[in-house]
Amino acid sequence: MFWIIAFDCAARVDRAPVFLARLRKTRFEASAQAVQGNADAQFFLGSIYLLPQKDIGEGLKWLRLSAEQGMQDAQLLLGKAYMEGSKELPRDPVQGICGCG
DSSP states (O other), rough: OHHHHHHHHHOGGGGGGHHHHHHHHHHHHHHHHHHHOEEEHHHHHHHHHHHTOOOOOHHHHHHHHHHHOOHHHHHHHHHHHHHHHHHOOOHHHHHHHOOOO
């Protein structure tokens, strides 16, 4: 749900200021819901921290919480992150195959 809002606005380059404002609001709302255990919100937060490699540790934390609740998208992204690795995240094929961190 959250990511649809964010990516809908991102498609319109001429509306960048609107997109950024809406993304901040969406991230704030997602944070509140993620803390309460909402798997979709946890996946959204994990994605926005992990995908641009902004804060890998925080991204993994939220993705792991979402994956543990059975969110398949979170399991896939978490597994992909471990399979590929990065500077801050050592490559770990065993955890990558598990998809659950």
